[in-house]
Amino acid sequence: METFDALQTLWNKQLAVSHPASAADLMKKGEAHLQKIRAGHRGTIAIISALIIVLIGYFVAMKAYQMNGLTIGLTLMISVMIARVWLEGISATRFRRIRPDLTLAEFSAQMQAYYTWRKRVHTVFIPTIYVLYVLGFTGLLPTLKANLSPGMYLYCVISGYSFLLLFAIFLVRILRNERKLLEFLKGLN
Amino acid sequence: MDKKIRFTELYNTHYASLFKLCRGYFNGNEALASDSAQEVFIKVWESLDTFRGESSIRTWIYRIAVNTCLLHLRKQSTKKEKITTSLPHVAAEAEDTGEEERLQRMYACIQKLPEKDRLITLMMLEGISYPEISDVVGMTEETLRVRIHRIKKNLTQCVSHGNI
Numbered sequence: 368m369e370t371f372d373a374l375q376t377l378w379n380k381q382l383a384v385s386h387p388a389s390a391a392d393l394m395k396k397g398e399a400h401l402q403k404i405r406a407g408h409r410g411t412i413a414i415i416s417a418l419i420i421v422l423i424g425y426f427v428a429m430k431a432y433q434m435n436g437l438t439i440g441l442t443l444m445i446s447v448m449i450a451r452v453w454l455e456g457i458s459a460t461r462f463r464r465i466r467p468d469l470t471l472a473e474f475s476a477q478m479q480a481y482y483t484w485r486k487r488v489h490t491v492f493i494p495t496i497y498v499l500y501v502l503g504f505t506g507l508l509p510t511l512k513a514n515l516s517p518g519m520y521l522y523c524v525i526s527g528y529s530f531l532l533l534f535a536i537f538l539v540r541i542l543r544n545e546r547k548l549l550e551f552l553k554g555l556n
Numbered sequence: 557m558d559k560k561i562r563f564t565e566l567y568n569t570h571y572a573s574l575f576k577l578c579r580g581y582f583n584g585n586e587a588l589a590s591d592s593a594q595e596v597f598i599k600v601w602e603s604l605d606t607f608r609g610e611s612s613i614r615t616w617i618y619r620i621a622v623n624t625c626l627l628h629l630r631k632q633s634t635k636k637e638k639i640t641t642s643l644p645h646v647a648a649e650a651e652d653t654g655e656e657e658r659l660q661r662m663y664a665c666i667q668k669l670p671e672k673d674r675l676i677t678l679m680m681l682e683g684i685s686y687p688e689i690s691d692v693v694g695m696t697e698e699t700l701r702v703r704i705h706r707i708k709k710n711l712t713q714c715v716s717h718g719n720i
Contacts, residue, residue: 384572390564397601470694
């Protein structure tokens with residue numbers, strides 16, 4: 368029968384570990400990572416701003432003040448895209464706020480809270496956004512049919528709905544993975 | 557002290573031990589362990605200014621390491637990577653062929669432990685004191701001692717007989 372002391376001795380006998388990177392390399396990576404986070408913030412703001420500008424630009428350029436299928440459809444699609452980017456921004460911020468130097472108990476509790484929020488996002492907010500996006504896209508179709516050639520219209524319909532289908536599959540996969548992770552975190556306690 | 561000098565000192569002092577902890581956690585997978593250990597030090601660099609000395613610096617680094625190992629799962633689409641191509645070896649001077657085998661059994665047995673027990677075991681093997689471990693995992697020292705007693709029993713039994 369083994370003793371723990373014998374196992375400890377065995378553990379200590381393992382080959383020495385070499386440092387794969389220098390401290391300076393890691394400092395550089397750390398700084399690059401911080402810059403990436405800041406760039407991510409700016410990117411999110413830039414995407415939302417661009418979408419809002421496109422939406423306003425459309426209304427101004429097309430003088431589309433009356434509510435027709437095209438206007439409602441485009442407004443709906445761009446609005447939910449803004450909502451989606453904003454939600455992801457909130458998620459990323461919430462995730463970054465979880466400090467890595469908490470105790471394991473605090474850390475896993477905060478991670479659980481985070482993934483519970485993500486679960487709500489994926490089961491309530493994203494499906495709502497998705498349905499509104501589909502409605503927006505469907506609302507556009509009569510206008511597209513009237514203004515495009517039959518071939519081009521067919522292309523828009525097929526590519527549009529295919530994208531929506533693939534996106535739905537992608538969302539289900541994310542939801543499944545995050546649920547697994549949530550269960551795992553709950554299992555820690 | 558200058559941040560860069562302090563960081564270099566911490567890296568040189570703690571990298572090997574943290575790497576071994578990560579390697580044990582990822583069932584001997586050197587690549588995952590190396591990635592995680594480097595990620596730990598990137599976080600150390602990013603957060604060093606916020607360290608207020610409420611615990612020892614080693615405890616603080618181990619907290620980051622333990623949470624990073626857990627967090628690594630977020631990047632993996634599956635719960636944990638079980639596959640490993642080669643397990644670590646004992647030092648060349650330890651010629652006993654049985655030791656390689658025992659070490660491999662030990663790694664396999666550590667994998668069989670529940671997640672939190674696995675991390676506690678690895679910190680114990682890396683010579684972290686009980687008060688420090690309790691501060692890293694966030695449980696009382698008394699509860700930790702009871703838990704460690706059970707872990708030691710399970711681990712030795714597993715390495716001896718192959719089951720927990």
